[in-house]
Amino acid sequence: MTPGFSLSAALRMRHFEAWTRATGHRFVRELGDGTLDDRVLARYLVQDYAFVEALATLVGLAVARAPTMAGKRLFARFAAVLTSDENTYFERCFDRLGVPPSERTNPELWPESRQFLDLLREAGEGGYADILSVLLPAEWIYLDWGEAEAASPPPRFEHAEWIALHAGPAFAAFVAGVAREFDAATADLDPAALDRVAARFARMVELEGAFFDASYR
Amino acid sequence: MTPGFSLSAALRMRHFEAWTRATGHRFVRELGDGTLDDRVLARYLVQDYAFVEALATLVGLAVARAPTMAGKRLFARFAAVLTSDENTYFERCFDRLGVPPSERTNPELWPESRQFLDLLREAGEGGYADILSVLLPAEWIYLDWGEAEAASPPPRFEHAEWIALHAGPAFAAFVAGVAREFDAATADLDPAALDRVAARFARMVELEGAFFDASYR
Numbered sequence: 001m002t003p004g005f006s007l008s009a010a011l012r013m014r015h016f017e018a019w020t021r022a023t024g025h026r027f028v029r030e031l032g033d034g035t036l037d038d039r040v041l042a043r044y045l046v047q048d049y050a051f052v053e054a055l056a057t058l059v060g061l062a063v064a065r066a067p068t069m070a071g072k073r074l075f076a077r078f079a080a081v082l083t084s085d086e087n088t089y090f091e092r093c094f095d096r097l098g099v100p101p102s103e104r105t106n107p108e109l110w111p112e113s114r115q116f117l118d119l120l121r122e123a124g125e126g127g128y129a130d131i132l133s134v135l136l137p138a139e140w141i142y143l144d145w146g147e148a149e150a151a152s153p154p155p156r157f158e159h160a161e162w163i164a165l166h167a168g169p170a171f172a173a174f175v176a177g178v179a180r181e182f183d184a185a186t187a188d189l190d191p192a193a194l195d196r197v198a199a200r201f202a203r204m205v206e207l208e209g210a211f212f213d214a215s216y217r
Numbered sequence: 218m219t220p221g222f223s224l225s226a227a228l229r230m231r232h233f234e235a236w237t238r239a240t241g242h243r244f245v246r247e248l249g250d251g252t253l254d255d256r257v258l259a260r261y262l263v264q265d266y267a268f269v270e271a272l273a274t275l276v277g278l279a280v281a282r283a284p285t286m287a288g289k290r291l292f293a294r295f296a297a298v299l300t301s302d303e304n305t306y307f308e309r310c311f312d313r314l315g316v317p318p319s320e321r322t323n324p325e326l327w328p329e330s331r332q333f334l335d336l337l338r339e340a341g342e343g344g345y346a347d348i349l350s351v352l353l354p355a356e357w358i359y360l361d362w363g364e365a366e367a368a369s370p371p372p373r374f375e376h377a378e379w380i381a382l383h384a385g386p387a388f389a390a391f392v393a394g395v396a397r398e399f400d401a402a403t404a405d406l407d408p409a410a411l412d413r414v415a416a417r418f419a420r421m422v423e424l425e426g427a428f429f430d431a432s433y434r
Binding site: 052061080084 | 269270273274275276277278279280281282283286289290292293294296297299300301304341
């Protein structure tokens with residue numbers, strides 16, 4: 001990789017175009033200034049909610065596979081947030097936006113959502129580094145746009161809470177922790193495993209932008 | 218199983234002798250009245266700490282394998298407690314009791330501890346019901362003695378905090394939740410799988426008493 005940089009920093013730089021396509025997407029800018037169309041937000045949240053459970057599964061596997069108590073603690077806390085605070089956010093939004101019950105629990109998935117689910121499932125079948133190779137870009141991209149939009153929060157909770165969940169010192173510390181775990185877990189990988197990890201990281205970065213695009217379709 | 222009772226209640230009753238051997242053990246009575254020998258407590262904590270990591274691994278797998286968000290939430294919160302509050306308790310005790318660094322991180326394991334680790338590892342290779350078949354008796358026995366000893370806490374934190382970690386409404390609600398998950402997860406098991414689950418439950422109940430015995434050896 002790029003000499004002098006950690007693998008996490010090098011991969012972020014290598015995919016910086018796709019990265020900023022996600023972090024500077026129209027979706028997050030409109031979320032940040034409170035002008036996001038309710039239909040677009042509802043479409044996005046319905047799909048996102050459909051893989052919160054798969055994400056919680058993957059984070060549970062991260063707790064299990066982390067080789068140290070510090071790593072287990074990092075993901076145990078995140079799993080707790082993901083299954084409580086974040087979960088009630090979706091339910092309250094669905095009520096506010098009038099999303100019917102069938103779409104909450106059993107929506108028709110976009111191709112992008114199916115790719116997302118496949119990527120989470122694949123990563124969960126691998127080792128700790130494989131799991132981190134998808135969790136790190138997903139959470140880091142959300143931190144990057146969350147921090148950018150958190151400076152002046154929009155008035156409606158549907159917008160403001162989604163930003164707040166992805167900004168602030170606690171979430172930043174979590175993402176920094178995931179990056180440290182990723183760099184440590186990838187330090188001794190052979191070239192084939194490293195390629196696999198780098199490819200999965202790249203796919204996740206691409207998917208984040210594609211997922212925002214699809215919300216406007 | 219016993220008609221009219223849930224599987225969890227039936228298994229607890231079936232093994233009530235071994236159960237109360239653990240919950241009424243000299244170890245917990247002396248812990249409760251503050252007369253426990255420091256050497257006995259140190260021996261116990263060193264061994265117990267040696268499988269906190271394996272326990273956190275198993276709880277992470279429970280998060281991953283739980284079929285509902287409610288189940289994932291239950292174990293995510295427990296994993297967070299296990300890797301933070303409980304973890305600092307051990308470190309503070311080791312300092313107070315003068316346990317040398319080598320014994321904290323790499324102790325010689327008792328046969329009972331190795332059996333414990335084997336049981337946790339085995340359970341983690343199975344499904345959700347297999348995981349619950351060892352977590353449920355382990356946590357329920359601790360709740361039973363914790364509640365009994367919590368009424369009048371002893372003065373030293375080494376004793377009082379270990380009791381407080383295993384008593385109170387939050388821990389009781391957790392154990393009740395694990396029992397509900399266990400009963401739901403075992404509802405549709407075939408007889409062979411049920412036998413395996415019941416046998417593992419029984420082994421864990423036996424081990425809890427044997428582990429307290431070994432602390433006095």
